Amino acid sequence: xxxxxxxxxxxxxxxxxxxxxxxxxxxxxxxxxxxxxxxxxxxxxxxxxxxxxxxxxxxxxxxxxxxxxxxxxxxxxxxxxxxxxxxxxxxxxxxxxxxxxxxxxxxxxxxxxxxxxxxxxxxxxxxxxxxxxxxxxxxxxxxxxxxxxxxxxxxxxxxxxxxxxxxxxxxxxxxxxxxxxxxxxxxxxxxxxxxxxxxxxxxxxxxxxxxxxxxxxxxxxxxxxxxxxxxxxxxxxxxxxxxxxxxxxxxxxxxxxxxxxxxxxxxxxxxxxxxxxxxxxxxxxxxxxxxxxxxxxxxxxxxxxxxxxxxxxxxxxxxxxxxxxxxxxxxxxxxxxxxxxxxxxxxxxxxxxxxxxxxxxxxxxxxxxxxxxxxxxxxxxxxxxxxxxxxxxxxxxxxxxxxxxxxxxxxxxxxxxxxxxxxxxxxxxxxxxxxxxxxxxxxxxxxxxxxxxxxxxxxxxxxxxxxxxxxxxxxxxxxxxxxxxxxxxxxxxxxxxxxxxxxxxxxxxxxxxxxxxxxxxxxxxxxxxxxxxxxxxxxxxxxxxxxxxxxxxxxxxxxxxxxxxxxxxxxxxxxxxxxxxxxxxxxxxxxxxxxxxxxxxxxxxxxxxxxxxxxxxxxxxxxxxxxxxxxxxxxxxxxx
Numbered sequence: 001x002x003x004x005x006x007x008x009x010x011x012x013x014x015x016x017x018x019x020x021x022x023x024x025x026x027x028x029x030x031x032x033x034x035x036x037x038x039x040x041x042x043x044x045x046x047x048x049x050x051x052x053x054x055x056x057x058x059x060x061x062x063x064x065x066x067x068x069x070x071x072x073x074x075x076x077x078x079x080x081x082x083x084x085x086x087x088x089x090x091x092x093x094x095x096x097x098x099x100x101x102x103x104x105x106x107x108x109x110x111x112x113x114x115x116x117x118x119x120x121x122x123x124x125x126x127x128x129x130x131x132x133x134x135x136x137x138x139x140x141x142x143x144x145x146x147x148x149x150x151x152x153x154x155x156x157x158x159x160x161x162x163x164x165x166x167x168x169x170x171x172x173x174x175x176x177x178x179x180x181x182x183x184x185x186x187x188x189x190x191x192x193x194x195x196x197x198x199x200x201x202x203x204x205x206x207x208x209x210x211x212x213x214x215x216x217x218x219x220x221x222x223x224x225x226x227x228x229x230x231x232x233x234x235x236x237x238x239x240x241x242x243x244x245x246x247x248x249x250x251x252x253x254x255x256x257x258x259x260x261x262x263x264x265x266x267x268x269x270x271x272x273x274x275x276x277x278x279x280x281x282x283x284x285x286x287x288x289x290x291x292x293x294x295x296x297x298x299x300x301x302x303x304x305x306x307x308x309x310x311x312x313x314x315x316x317x318x319x320x321x322x323x324x325x326x327x328x329x330x331x332x333x334x335x336x337x338x339x340x341x342x343x344x345x346x347x348x349x350x351x352x353x354x355x356x357x358x359x360x361x362x363x364x365x366x367x368x369x370x371x372x373x374x375x376x377x378x379x380x381x382x383x384x385x386x387x388x389x390x391x392x393x394x395x396x397x398x399x400x401x402x403x404x405x406x407x408x409x410x411x412x413x414x415x416x417x418x419x420x421x422x423x424x425x426x427x428x429x430x431x432x433x434x435x436x437x438x439x440x441x442x443x444x445x446x447x448x449x450x451x452x453x454x455x456x457x458x459x460x461x462x463x464x465x466x467x468x469x470x471x472x473x474x475x476x477x478x479x480x481x482x483x484x485x486x487x488x489x490x491x492x493x494x495x496x497x498x499x500x501x502x503x504x505x506x507x508x509x510x511x512x513x514x515x516x517x518x519x520x521x522x523x524x525x526x527x528x529x530x531x532x533x534x535x536x537x538x539x540x541x542x543x544x545x546x547x548x549x550x551x552x553x554x555x556x557x558x559x560x561x562x563x564x565x566x567x568x569x570x571x572x573x574x575x576x577x578x579x580x581x582x583x584x585x586x587x588x589x590x591x592x593x594x595x596x597x598x599x600x601x602x603x604x605x606x607x608x609x610x611x612x613x614x615x616x617x618x619x620x621x622x623x624x625x626x627x628x629x630x631x632x633x634x635x636x637x638x639x640x
Contacts, residue, residue, distance in 0.1 A: 007057075009050030011093070014063040015042035015480035016206040017085075020349045022073030022124070035130070042066035042087045042116075053103040060093035060144075065115045070175070072123040076538075080130035080181070082456055085118045086137040087167075092194050092206070095146045095159075103156045108211075114138055122286055122293050124175030127538050131181035131301070133456050136169045136188070138278075140311075143194040143206040146270075150215040155263035157213035157319075158270075165276040165425075170232035174286045174295055178538055182301035182371070184457075186440040187282040188416065190310040195473065198224050203469055203478040207487060208314025211270040213345075216322030216500070224479045226571035258551075264341045266501070267415025268319035274351040281358045282307040285527070295365040298536055302371040306440030307357040307519075308416065315513070316486055316493045319345040323500035343505045345571075351492060351513045355379045363526025363633070368535060370547075372554045373638075376442045379517040379626075383564040389489040391476075396470040403434065419461075422452055429453045434461050442558060450557040482574035494569040498612065505612040507571035510527035516623045521559040525633035529555065555638035561624040571614035575583045577611065 017040045022029035046060040066085040073079065095106035116136045126132060142165060169189040198204040202224050282305050285295040294484075297303065321343040325606035359377040361367055386395035403419040405412050407426045414437050422434040430452025440458040452458045478484035486493045492513050498505035523529060530553050535543035630636065 007050035007052035007055070009048035009056070009058045009095075011046045011048040011059070012061040012063075013044035013046045014042045015087075016044045016065045018065070019068045019133045021070045023069050023071035023121075027072070028074055031073065031075045032243045033077050035258045035289045036069055036075065036077050036081045038083045040066045040068050040085040040118075041633040044089050046091045046093065046110075049096060052097060054097070054103065054109070054164070055183065056095040056097055058093045058095040058108045058146075060091045060110045062089040062091050062110075064089050064113070066117075067115070068118045069108045069121065070119065070124045071121045074125045076127040077127040078130070079391075079497050080456070081126060082135075082160065083118045084119065084133065084135040084137065085116045086139075087114050087116045088139045088141075089114060090141040090194060092143050092196055092606075094143075097147065097157075097317045098149045099340065104150045104158070104213075105208075106146040106148040106159045107141075108144050108146040108161045110142060110144045110163045110165075110385055112140065112142060112163070112165040112167075113138065114169075116168065117170040117172075119170065119172045120175050120477070122295070125348060126175065126179070128177065128179040128181070130454070131454075132177055132179045132183045132299075134171050134173050134185045136171045136186075138167055138169045138189040140165065140167065140189070140191045141194045142191070142208070143196070144209045145206065146211045148267075149272075150213075150268070155265065156267040157215050157631070158267075159211040159213045161209050161211040162273045163209045163275070163340045167278045169279070170281045171283075172281075173284045177298065178298040178536060179299045179301070181299065183299040183369075184306070184439060185282050185284060186306045186308075187280045188306075188308045189278050189280050190438065191312060198222070198476055202476050203440045205473050209272050210315065210316035211272040211318075212316070213268040213270045213319040213579060213609070215266050215268050215320070222480045224476055225531045240528050242244060242430045266321045266323065266343045268321040268344070268498075269318045269346040270319045271348045272315050272317040272350070274313055274315050274353070276311065276313060276352070277354045278309050278311060279356045280307045280309050281360075283358070283360040283362060285362035287360070288335075288364070289621045292555040293364075296536075297365060298368045298532070300370050300535075302374070303369040304374045304376070304440060304443060305359045305361060306374070306376045306442065307359040308380070308441055309355040309357045310378075310380045310382070310416075311353070311355055312381050312491065313351055313353045313515075314491055315349045315351045315511075317347040317349040317509075317511075318481075318493065318495040319347045320481075320497045321345045321499070321501075321505075322497075323502070338378070341447040341501060341503045345496040345498040347494045347496040347506045347509045349492055349494040349513075353514070354516045356382070356518045357520070359521045359527070359603050361523045361527050363524040366531065368530055368532045368548055369553065370535070370550045371552050372444060372556065373529065374442065374556045374558070375521045375523060376440065376556070376558045377519040377521040377626075378441055378560045378562075379519040379624075380560070381515065381517070381564060382562045383566075387488070389485060392474045392488055394472070396474065405447055407450065410448045411444060411446050414439075414443050414445050414447075420452070426452075430458070430460070435459065436461055485574060489566055490568045491565045492567045494618075495574070496571050496614070497573050499573065507612070507614040509569050509615075510617040511567065512619045513565075513567070514621045514623075515563055515565070517561040517563055517625065519559040519561045519626045520629070521557050522627070522629045523557060523596060523631065523634050523636070525631040530637035531635050551639055553638055554640045555636065557628045557630055559626040559628040563622050563624055565620070567618065569618045570616050583628045
């Protein structure tokens with residue numbers, strides 16, 4: 001049928017990376033090495049964008065598994081030992097209908113499942129001459145976007161975006177470990193925006209789950225997308241018109257008519273749904289209540305057990321229905337006649353997010369550290385001021401040269417992602433330069449004595465590299481239909497606009513958001529902490545008497561839950577480049593663009609608001625549970 005087409009885009013990516021040591025039941029595995037890196041990485045990239053003028057269904061699925069399992073194994077290293085599993089899943093899924101002539105239906109769906117684990121089992125024995133790191137790291141990047149653009153003459157635009165995400169990240173040290181340096185058991189999950197090109201030409205960033213429906217305008221609302229379309233129009237425009245003319249001659253469809261009647265009733269509906277669940281678990285000692293085999297963990301340095309979830313959800317639903325704004329059809333090849341009598345815009349956003357961070361020393365563990373013992377759990381939905389609207393236009397340059405810490409400051413509490421400038425006199429490793437911290441948050445580190453060449457915890461960067469691209473990515477988000485307010489300020493956005501119809505304009509918008517955060521840092525009943533004053537030598541004999549009583553055996557148990565959100569819901573028109581005076585024509589070369597007649601009136605009504613009705617509803621539920629506990633029945637020695 002002329003004017004109707006449907007397309008399905010399905011992309012499925014599965015990555016499975018597993019490392020097994022001493023798990024086959026045939027006897028003990030033995031590894032002796034100068035240093036040991038055991039890595040399991042599962043990375044996927046999913047892209048789906050089916051082209052259509054009527055209906056599009058885009059589905060993206062990412063299944064990532066990265067596991068390290070150490071069973072009956074004896075491992076000895078002269079230097080560091082690293083066991084790290086990681087996953088990086090990127091989903092960029094779009095159902096995009098532009099300039100549909102009668103009806104536009106766009107559905108985008110993503111499913112993301114991640115299983116990351118580094119398990120050192122009960123039978124394992126580790127003798128490490130340097131530092132020991134047991135880590136699980138998960139990075140989630142998800143853009144699920146549905147856009148239904150009915151064009152200037154469309155009667156209905158419906159957009160539905162649904163994303164389901166589930167992730168488990170674990171780092172377990174259940175066996176015996178005797179370590180000459182530091183021990184770090186860390187499980188971390190974080191979410192990031194998708195970096196991609198806008199209209200194939202411009203680097204940009206795209207957050208979260210969004211559904212948008214637009215009727216009554218030839219412009220996409222995004223200046224850069226219209227610019228790209230305008231550049232291509234001298235080539236693609238004549239091809240499209242020639243195809244329509246050929247179709248009309250062959251099938252006598254009437255497509256060669258010079259007029260097109262407006263639809264009297266316009267409908268715009270958008271629904272965006274996010275379900276996101278993240279479980280992060282870092283532990284020492286098995287949680288089994290039936291085993292008699294205790295984990296014996298000893299470090300001549302510090303011991304850190306850290307679980308961190310850092311996740312900022314983003315949900316957008318927006319519907320805009322404008323009556324009788326345009327006089328020509330989407331391709332500007334037909335005149336529009338008739339009246340838009342009624343307009344209805346509906347926008348609904350729904351989000352359910354569960355973040356669970358557990359950092360535990362179980363009752364089956366004996367843990368001794370000459371230095372500090374830290375148990376920390378963080379469930380974070382935290383606003384970074386440098387990423388906010390306006391500030392992020394200059395922050396790429398600020399962040400490149402202004403660091404969080406300096407090496408000469410000595411002892412500092414350092415969080416994941418913090419930056420450090422090493423002075424020209426730094427001699428502990430790495431030399432002068434700039435470094436990003438990759439380890440768990442809340443670590444107390446003497447930066448003056450830090451070896452920045454340790455790639456398990458530090459990554460060098462070079463100020464100025466990539467700054468322009470980062471800055472332009474941020475700038476490009478300001479060219480959308482709300483001057484970047486959604487991308488750079490607001491976390492949940494539900495907006496319904498119906499304007500310009502002759503009889504009635506109705507806008508209905510609603511948001512329902514549930515955020516459930518749990519952060520628990522615990523030393524459980526039965527655990528024995530710093531009970532061995534002498535320590536144990538690598539050969540299993542007792543160390544020098546009192547060698548572990550260093551006056552630095554501090555014990556910290558911390559839990560943090562942070563939940564910052566900026567939410568917006570309502571029936572209103574936001575400022576953008578078009579209604580602030582520049583008329584965009586995606587069917588014209590940019591040099592023909594000219595000042596438009598649209599005017600932005602944020603506070604006062606005008607003739608377009610006569611007969612308008614708006615209803616708005618919002619429900620936000622935030623549940624936060626942060627527990628830092630040393631249970632009864634724990635034997636503990638600490639200097640502070």
